[in-house]
Amino acid sequence: MNMISEFISYPFIQRALLASVMVGILCPFVGNFVVLRRMSFYSDAISHSAFAGIAAGALLGIDLSLSSIIVAILIAVIIAFLSEKTGLSHDTVIGIAFSGAIASGMLVMGMLKGYRADLFTFLFGDILAITDKDLLMIFIIGILTVIVLLTFLKPFLQITFNRDLARVEGTSVRFFEYLLFLIIAVVITVSLKIIGMILVTSLLIVPAASAKNLASSMKRLFVLSCVFGVLSGVIGLAMSIYLNTSSGPTIVLVSIMIFFLTLFSRGAVTKR
Amino acid sequence: MIALQVENLCVKADNRHLIENITFSIEEGRIVAIIGPNGAGKTTLIKAILGLIPYETGTVSLFGRPFKNNHSVIKVGYVPQKLEFDRTIPLTVSELLGFTVPPVYMVPFMKRKGAREHIDGLLKIVGAQSLAQRSIGSLSGGELQRVMIAKAIVNDPKILFLDEPASGVDIEGQERFHDLVKRLNKEKGLTVIIISHDLNVVYRYADDVLCMNRKLICTGRPEETLTDEVIKSMYGEMMGAYIHSCHEHD
Numbered sequence: 001m002n003m004i005s006e007f008i009s010y011p012f013i014q015r016a017l018l019a020s021v022m023v024g025i026l027c028p029f030v031g032n033f034v035v036l037r038r039m040s041f042y043s044d045a046i047s048h049s050a051f052a053g054i055a056a057g058a059l060l061g062i063d064l065s066l067s068s069i070i071v072a073i074l075i076a077v078i079i080a081f082l083s084e085k086t087g088l089s090h091d092t093v094i095g096i097a098f099s100g101a102i103a104s105g106m107l108v109m110g111m112l113k114g115y116r117a118d119l120f121t122f123l124f125g126d127i128l129a130i131t132d133k134d135l136l137m138i139f140i141i142g143i144l145t146v147i148v149l150l151t152f153l154k155p156f157l158q159i160t161f162n163r164d165l166a167r168v169e170g171t172s173v174r175f176f177e178y179l180l181f182l183i184i185a186v187v188i189t190v191s192l193k194i195i196g197m198i199l200v201t202s203l204l205i206v207p208a209a210s211a212k213n214l215a216s217s218m219k220r221l222f223v224l225s226c227v228f229g230v231l232s233g234v235i236g237l238a239m240s241i242y243l244n245t246s247s248g249p250t251i252v253l254v255s256i257m258i259f260f261l262t263l264f265s266r267g268a269v270t271k272r
Numbered sequence: 273m274i275a276l277q278v279e280n281l282c283v284k285a286d287n288r289h290l291i292e293n294i295t296f297s298i299e300e301g302r303i304v305a306i307i308g309p310n311g312a313g314k315t316t317l318i319k320a321i322l323g324l325i326p327y328e329t330g331t332v333s334l335f336g337r338p339f340k341n342n343h344s345v346i347k348v349g350y351v352p353q354k355l356e357f358d359r360t361i362p363l364t365v366s367e368l369l370g371f372t373v374p375p376v377y378m379v380p381f382m383k384r385k386g387a388r389e390h391i392d393g394l395l396k397i398v399g400a401q402s403l404a405q406r407s408i409g410s411l412s413g414g415e416l417q418r419v420m421i422a423k424a425i426v427n428d429p430k431i432l433f434l435d436e437p438a439s440g441v442d443i444e445g446q447e448r449f450h451d452l453v454k455r456l457n458k459e460k461g462l463t464v465i466i467i468s469h470d471l472n473v474v475y476r477y478a479d480d481v482l483c484m485n486r487k488l489i490c491t492g493r494p495e496e497t498l499t500d501e502v503i504k505s506m507y508g509e510m511m512g513a514y515i516h517s518c519h520e521h522d
Contacts, residue, residue, distance in 0.1 A: 036361060154371045161368065162357050164324050168350040169372055169427070215362040216407055 007241060015135055016127045020233030020251065022135075023191050023203065026142045028211070028229035029149065030187045031204035032221055033180060035212060036160050040205050042079065042181075045094045047188045047200045049075040049101035054122045054197075055108035064122060065137065069189045075101050076185040080178050125196030125248035127237060134193055141190045145183055156180060157218065195248045206255040207232060213262040228258050273335065275300040275431055275463040276321070281330030283313070283320050290316045293330075294488045298480070300335070300430075303457050303464040305478035305494070307471070309506055312485045314467045315353055318433050322350060334431060346431070349424030353435040353467070355416070359409035365419050366391055366404040372426045394422040398452060414445035421452060425462070432456070434466040438473075446470075450477050471498070 007013050034043050050068040052075075057067025075097050082093045109119075121129060149156065155176050158166035167173050184204075191200050211224035236251030243250070276298040283290045291313040298304050306314050320327045323339070332339045334346040369391045395401045398418040403411065411419060417437055424432055434453065438446040454477055456462050468474055474481055474494050481497050483489040485506055490497050 036358065038358075157363075158371045161361065161363065161371070162352075162355060164319075164352060165350065165355075165423070167324060168322050168348055168433075170347075212360070212362060217362055217364045217405075218367050221362045 012128055012130075013241070015130045015132065016237055016247070017234065018135055019127055019130045019138060019194050020237045021230050022138050022142050023194050024207075024229035024231070024233035025226045026138070026145060026187055026229075027191055027200075027203040028207035028225035029146060029222065030184055031206075031208035031229075032211070032225050033156060033160065034184060034204050035208040037180075039184070040201060041091060042094050043184055043188060043204050044201045045079070045098035045101075046072050046076060046185045047192070047197050048098060049105075050122070050189050050192055050197055052101040052105035052108065053189070054119060055105040055112070058112055058116055058119060059108050064118065065134070065189070065193065068122065068192060069186060071101070072185040072189045073182060076181040077178070080181045084174070121196075122192050123197050124246065125192065125194050125199065127194045127247040127251075130193065138190050138194075141186060145187055148179070148183065152176065152179070195251060199248050199252045202252045202255060203229065203232070206252070206259050210255070210259040210262040213259070214265070228255065228262075232258060273300045274298070274333075275302070275335060276465065277331075277333040277336075278321060279331045281317070281320060281332065282328040283316050283325065284328045289486060291320065291484075292487050294484065296482055296488060296491055298463060298465065300463050301457070301461045302479045303454070303466065303477055304480045304482055305474040306465065306467045306482045306484065307469070307474060307506070308484040308489075312506075314484065315435055317484065318350075318435055318465070318467065322348065322433060347427045347429040349427075349429035349432040349462075351417070351420045351424050351432075351434045351437045353437075353439065355420060357408070361409060363408045364405050365395070365400070365408060365411070368408055368419070369394065369423055369426050372423060391426070394426055395419075397425075397456075398422045399448070414442065414449070417445070417449055418452070421449070421456075425456065425460075428460075429462070431463040431465070434464065436467050436469065438468075438470075446473075453477065474498070 034040055050072045053068035053071025054064050057064040079093055079097050083090050155171045158171050159173055159176055163173050188200055195203050207228035208225045210228045211221050215221035215224055232251055232255035236254040237247055240247040240250035274297050279295050281294045282292055308314050319325045321332050337346060373387050395404055398421050400418045403415055438449045450473055453464055457464050478494055481494045482491045483502055483506060490502055
């Protein structure tokens with residue numbers, strides 16, 4: 001008990017805990033749409049596209065979080081625009097944008113001189129290295145995201161259910177799809193420092209998928225996904241400190257354990 | 273008053289006309305059946321009217337106002353032929369109907385005074401009050417159709433588009449469904465446009481019929497319009513004999 005209270009007294013642990021709770025709510029909240037709309041490839045593409053932003057930021061000497069957000073938003077807009085205008089399948093467009101961003105990132109990275117440890121924070125995440133500035137950024141973006149999603153939750157869910165019906169009912173499908181793409185891009189990039197580019201998609205998808213295993217209503221889906229997200233973050237963080245393992249992968253593995261628990265409970269495996 | 277006015281509507285795909293130069297108008301409060309063989313462009317016509325697919329030329333007006341891209345104050349209800357949605361979505365019937373209840377931009381799941389009663393009332397009208405808390409993916413074909421009708425009328429529309437709404441539903445279910453549409457038409461003065469392959473349905477429920485095969489073939493009251501020649505020209509010789517039997521039963 002003393003050890004726990006001693007750990008919690010460290011400011012970097014307090015920041016890490018706060019970050020895991022905030023991201024544990026934010027990622028699954030947005031992740032519900034990623035799961036319901038089968039957009040996991042898209043979210044994976046956006047998280048990896050941020051690599052180009054980080055590389056560009058390092059080259060130009062600007063804030064890496066800011067540059068990754070700008071590039072992720074740019075890629076999100078390009079994907080949405082090309083999907084709508086070219087008639088190519090969404091998968092194909094994402095694949096093109098994804099590989100283009102990764103290739104650009106690698107090219108720019110090759111131009112950088114010397115070893116840059118800060119770039120690896122974005123690749124693999126380091127929740128213990130979170131600063132007060134990072135926390136403030138996650139908090140502000142998190143609050144704004146939740147406000148926008150809650151305000152427009154009905155049209156977002158209408159479109160998720162059936163686009164044609166949503167359109168006939170007067171919902172501006174194009175506007176809300178672009179908005180959702182942007183929200184996913186922003187949430188992914190603010191979570192990069194915590195969980196890392198490679199694993200951030202799992203925090204979006206896994207708690208939401210776990211909640212979907214158990215939920216019988218939309219209300220329960222949103223509540224359960226956030227509960228599972230926070231549990232994954234806090235338990236994963238505590239375990240990583242106790243076992244001296246990397247925090248990002250530990251958080252993700254905890255969330256996957258929760259997923260399997262929910263999958264096997266209520267006979268979800270045999271049900272479908 | 274004219275509920276729906278369609279003028280010179282043309283829809284093309286791959287340089288081929290899916291529907292060609294269609295012009296017609298529908299009076300308010302009527303039930304109009306659209307009939308035609310497979311591939312005649314019936315679903316395309318409804319989708320073009322609703323702005324779900326683009327059209328080459330033509331105009332669509334609802335209650336005297338141009339209707340394009342759904343930026344219209346006229347409320348419209350629509351039940352598609354085949355509703356595509358993720359059957360594993362954790363969504364209750366009550367939540368689905370709640371999405372459409374105004375105000376649309378608000379904190380959801382918040383209990384709005386009257387919304388619950390409104391949804392319950394609608395479910396009662398369509399005979400689905402016991403389904404309120406059921407997951408939408410667990411409904412049978414007939415149950416889903418009733419819920420979709422409730423969803424289509426949740427905002428008190430003035431016009432309802434039904435694209436083969438009873439396909440895949442058993443005979444008893446079909447009859448209940450069409451009785452319900454007729455009742456809504458009588459009680460709420462709803463204009464109904466329904467695509468149907470079933471000529472029995474057309475004779476029993478429709479005030480007017482619109483026959484098409486990419487082009488408009490004829491319009492008018494079913495018993496006057498659906499002559500042997502019209503039916504044969506649309507469906508072939510076999511249907512000529514069938515039409516007599518439908519007519520006699522009626």
